[in-house]
Amino acid sequence: MAAYTWDESATRVTGVILESSGESIKADFIADVSGRNSKASDWVKKAGFTSPERSNIGIDVGYTTFVVAEAPNNQRDWNMLYTIQKDIPADTRGGGIFCIEGGRYLVSAQCYHKDYAPTDWEGFLAHFKSHPFPVIYETIKDCQPIGEAIEYRYAAYLRRHYEKLTDFPSGLVVLGDAICSLNPVYGQGMTVAAKEVEHLDQCLPQCASTGHIADKFALDFFKGATKFIDAAWDAITVEDFRYPQTRGQRPKGYALLKWLNRRFFALAATDKEFSVALTKVIQLVEPPESILKPKYLFKALFARLPDYQGEPSYRPEAASVGAVKQQPDGAI
Ligand SMILES: Cc1cc2nc3c(=O)[nH]c(=O)nc-3n(C[C@H](O)[C@H](O)[C@H](O)COP(=O)(O)OP(=O)(O)OC[C@H]3O[C@@H](n4cnc5c(N)ncnc54)[C@H](O)[C@@H]3O)c2cc1C
Structure with a gap:
């Protein structure tokens, strides 16, 4: 897709022009899902509309990943093993082992603020030996890599504030990373995109009665989509701002959110019911308000904060080391 086509008044998008052939394809309605590098905001600006404001949060995350041959006859009872930082901001290193087909591991180091893992x-x-919980090092130290390391760098979150616009072309919406690209370490981008699609699905039947997409359809859609984006953005950026090197605008109520998050994570480590409730919020199954109940707030107030002094290097039940256990059918 090289551009949109427009009606004579340049207020309605009527189709797209294919980059490969230059061919025009007509459409009644276009959902632009062209990802983080989407040109949608530039193209609507060129047509005379306001371009959405942008927010960036700089975190300089880097992934270094090897595929590794698992030791033959390896006795393990997990399919995924991961570690996160023990003490932010002192620690910038985390990573995981994901069991993949063919008796192989995908071993990935995920590090903040340019503390990138080496590629040899x-x-x-x-690098993994230096982690506060060197369980990944202990698991892979006698393995052999298959091929070269693969690197991926993610410098900054990018959010385009379509929800603040007061004018936008008819016949067009923008979805997914094209609106908001989130730190991939938290694994929320696809969920947010799926929630936006669900929201679009709920909005579209409103057009059935009139037989056409209303002029303000996109503006209403963007406002509605904000609640999913905010839920993810506020929850995870507050964690990333624990690093003083993180660049950008802190979420509203940062000090309270930071305090609350720490208490909530501490409570989740010991309280099963709350752990499930918190996981549902993190996975956007339930809204953040669902954990702001007096009973949880009261317990969180008195939750014992983690003290990792003298931790053994491998303790899957510890807050910062996770192991996803194998099910009888091998699924995770
Ligand atoms: C390293 C990494 C790990 C991640 N891990 C997770 C995870 O565990 N869980 C999770 O939920 N999310 C994760 N994410 C985020 C997730 O990948 C994205 O949020 C999701 O892919 C966004 O979907 P999208 O369709 O909006 O954009 P994309 O997946 O980026 O798709 C956009 C597509 O549009 C195409 N395109 C762009 N411009 C044009 C054009 N002009 N014409 C035609 N096509 C075009 C692109 O080539 C691309 O194929 C991760 C991201 C990264 C980078």
Whole structure:
């Protein structure tokens, strides 16, 4: 897709022009899902509409990933093993082992603020050995890599504030990372995009009675989609701002959110019911308000904050080391 086509008044998008052939394709309605590098905001600006404001939060996250051959006859009772930072901002290193087909591991280091893991195998091992919980090093130290390391860098969150616009072309909406690209470490981008699609599905039947897409359809859609984006954005950016190097605008109520998050995570480590409730919020199954109940707030107030002094290096039940246990059918 190289551009949109417009009606004579340049207020309604009527189709797209294909980049490969230059061919025009007509459409009654277009959902632009072209990802983080979407040109949608530039194209609507070129047509005379306001371009959405942008927010960036700089975190300089880097992934370094190796595929590794699992030791033959390896006795393990997990399919995924991961560690996160023990003490932010002192620690910038986390990572995981994901069991994949063909008796292989996908081993990925995920690090903040340019503390990128080396791409040579020896350096990669040394990097994992330096983690506060060196369980990944202990698991892979006798394995052999298959092929070269793959690197991925993610410098900053990017949000385009379509919800603040007061004018927008008819016949067009923008979805997914094209609206908001979130720190991939938290694994929420697809969920937010899916929630937006669900929201679009709920909005579209309103057009059935009139037989056409209303002029303000997109503006209403963007406002409605904000609640999913805000839920993810506020919850995870507050964690990333624990690093003083993180660049950008802190979420509203940052000090309270930071305090509350710490208490909530501490409570989740010991309270099963709350752990499930918190996970549902993190996975956007329930809204953030669902955990702001007096009973949870009261317990969170007195939750014991984690003290990792003297932790053994491998303790899957500890808050910062997770192991997803194998099910009888091998699924995770
Ligand atoms: C390293 C990494 C790990 C992640 N892990 C997770 C995770 O565990 N869980 C999770 O939920 N999310 C995760 N995410 C985020 C997730 O991948 C994105 O949020 C999601 O893919 C967004 O979907 P999208 O369709 O909006 O954009 P994209 O998946 O980026 O798709 C956009 C597509 O549009 C195409 N395109 C762009 N411009 C044009 C054009 N002009 N014409 C035609 N096509 C075009 C692109 O080539 C691309 O194929 C991760 C992201 C990264 C980078």
